[in-house]
Amino acid sequence: MPSIAEYNGVPLNQLFAEEKQGWSGYVEWENYPDKKAIASEVLKRNKFTPIPEFQFVPLPDTNPILIGHRWKEYHEALGLKYIVDHSWDIVQKEKPDLIHLLDFPYNGETRRDQLLQGKVTDNMYHFVRNHGGIPAIPDDVFELEIGGLVNKPVKLSLKDLKDESKFPQAEVTVTLQCSGTRRIEQIREYPGDGDELINAPWGEGAIGTAVYRGVPLKKVLKHACGGVLPVCEHLEFIGADTYFKKGDVFNYAVSVPWRKVRANEEVLLAWEMNGKPLPKIHGAPLRLVVTGYIGARSCKWVYKINALKEPSMGPVQRQEYLYYTSQLGKQNVKYSNGFSIQNMPVSSAIIKPSDKSVIVHDGKIHLEGWSYSGGGNWVERVEVSPDGGHVWYAVEENDLTDKHFHAWRLWKIDLPVDAEGWLEFCVRTWDSSNNTEPTFVRSAWNWDLHVTSSCHRIKLYSVNTTRPATKRRLELLAAYGEGIEPLTRPFEHSLEDPEEYLENYRKHRREPKD
């Protein structure tokens, strides 16, 4: 792709200069319609690498799994390649060991052993779902602007926000998840919209829990702005990252209802994660943490909050994270026939063992996983089935981590399993409002492949050593220096003593005698 270094003789790095002294990687777009128009024109002049097809074909087994050629080229076309480079540096520093699902904008998934390490996920392992590059904004030059339908617009430094004499602080244990968690299950059943961003093929690790420290947004609006005006119904959050949609450029913008913020002191402006400064990749110096909601509303690198009458007009709010009826798709989807995903429903996943494992056991199989519900509901009961959803065993209360209003519970169970061979295990969770999960992926498949909250199913190959025939076979395999795995490797020796075979066969011959 040829790089366009200038527009009508003006160098791009001058046209799309950084807005504020000391803020790197942040370009202000929303205040300058003319600048946005020029950027669109520059983008139109370029050809970009097509979005690769990954839904109808197997995913590459590389890490990073997918390469964000196109999104990198968008930045490059606007003279913003340095943001791409900086972002990858941060990934390598802050998240060296995730599954790099997409290298840019960075989407990193937590590995299964990291997921189960405890109720709280280590900062280094917490999943990341970014929508643009990572800006670099030093604490001391940062300021947050609050405007729109408030009694008093303000600008607040980080120092102001951290001043406990002005704002009471809070620590909240919060699970955040991408609404694309477990999307790969929907893709495997039926491919959907191939939008380069919404379609990240997440497994079960696009979810994580941390203790965030910050100030309740409600308190900041009250104490700093003298409250919102009566007409205010939504709060818009604008992040310092640059976002692209159908050839146009934006700052990342989303919104949540004022009613949500007012009712929940746990909606935070946060600068600390698990007792440590918020990592750059997670939104430093300041981010929203919107409890119970889809992760996309927990705006990172937030520098502006607008009190509005209506939801944000940003494309992330209005044109993405929409939930469609199963029969809508490319032939008929509109923005107005999907509804916006805000609160997350109850969902769960079996994390251990992994799908298609061979399990040698003595009548019980150990399973572990997570269960979560959003919207202020918490996990009340987890049930696991060893037979595809016919019989269900409840996880004992002692085998669940503590309850929180806004966080998952990890669970474990020793499930009685007599049968051998391939079995289908699944989990379902009941939350505090008695919500539970749809039965099958198809039950809730949708074109944008969001909210895979159906019962999570895995296939395990059960080898029950309490069965005499199995015990004998394992001993025979061991005598030949072989094991039950690899499962599909055929046993090179005879499966049966020839005399025993003939005796059996003659006793129960195949054809009737008369």
Add this chain to the structure above:
Amino acid sequence: MPSIAEYNGVPLNQLFAEEKQGWSGYVEWENYPDKKAIASEVLKRNKFTPIPEFQFVPLPDTNPILIGHRWKEYHEALGLKYIVDHSWDIVQKEKPDLIHLLDFPYNGETRRDQLLQGKVTDNMYHFVRNHGGIPAIPDDVFELEIGGLVNKPVKLSLKDLKDESKFPQAEVTVTLQCSGTRRIEQIREYPGDGDELINAPWGEGAIGTAVYRGVPLKKVLKHACGGVLPVCEHLEFIGADTYFKKGDVFNYAVSVPWRKVRANEEVLLAWEMNGKPLPKIHGAPLRLVVTGYIGARSCKWVYKINALKEPSMGPVQRQEYLYYTSQLGKQNVKYSNGFSIQNMPVSSAIIKPSDKSVIVHDGKIHLEGWSYSGGGNWVERVEVSPDGGHVWYAVEENDLTDKHFHAWRLWKIDLPVDAEGWLEFCVRTWDSSNNTEPTFVRSAWNWDLHVTSSCHRIKLYSVNTTRPATKRRLELLAAYGEGIEPLTRPFEHSLEDPEEYLENYRKHRREPKD
């Protein structure tokens, strides 16, 4: 792999010499236990390429799909590489255009358009499932030996067999299928035994129909041998191809009950296929055609028939093509806890459209496929469902090809479809004994992955142009020079007029007012 050219100073090509003058590629094993023992010892001295794992990973998208390294090496180790080379020459000559599932022993699958070309499959397109190399036996030197529990053992030349004054000839329309037809569906659900041969990952094309000409085996036994002895219960067929099993070497040998042969004049010794000489790859000069049975019993290159008290002791008969309960597997399978597959059950497949296609239609979707039942049952009714098996439409009698006692029926249907998006279509067939098919792959999964006779299911993306919103979207796509495909390619333009969107949104806002 180092080639062992001799054994105790004797060259292998002398030890394993061809048995009969002018017969190339045929080594007699069954008459010489000492020779078999030497071959086993030679095989033990070699290391062979391991069987590749293809069940837990995606299949290669090459053609040939799988390469029979190991089986080629077995032949090479015994000095029989010329058989491998000859076989591939024959494939290129007789079957240039099949899906080469495995290059050696050759397994070739018929493509979907070839499958649907008519009730009878052209010789060039008829599927092939070989268990060894292809011998080359000229008609004029061929002889068939019949012995064992018959009144008079005989040797018959091809000329004898074709002499209508001795034996009445018959032409029969016969569908033959591998018991592994549609095995790929079982593999995708749950991998099974990785035996290098039985595990060919067939799709829907390991089935074909031809008109065979030959003499009923029953008549040959009667007129040439004076009938079988009263104690005879099975007829063993031995083919000129060399077969390997767990380090030992054999001639290909299978058997069918005498009761089957006696009751069916359609069990033929055949030399003609669709009015043409039997192709080499299909068993020339002479093969069995065992109607209604698994293809494996229709022994190719048959040179010996033995009347026996019990089924053949050959490994193909006793240790393969066994049908196991779903909960049996590597940990406990024996030869005596599976039952031998002989008659084939009722089964069917949707051949057109192919899985995961996008179908633009005006309220009806056209489907075509095959339906078959073995064991002398014929296809009575075919039913197709547009909703995963809830509602079923019967194919009209006029849209089915003619009935035969031993052949499939091809069918077509215009299925009423209103719904859009991803739909699951499936087919089930009822045979003349009112048998129908298991509902799901899991319903009949078995460790050796045989007999995938469950309702065949495909996913189609339905785009119904009689719906106004869809018609408008297709027009919009066309205006931009785009189409509905590729389905996952996102539409680069706005999905909705902004004013119309806002009007819709404001009329039906997301949050309640109070």
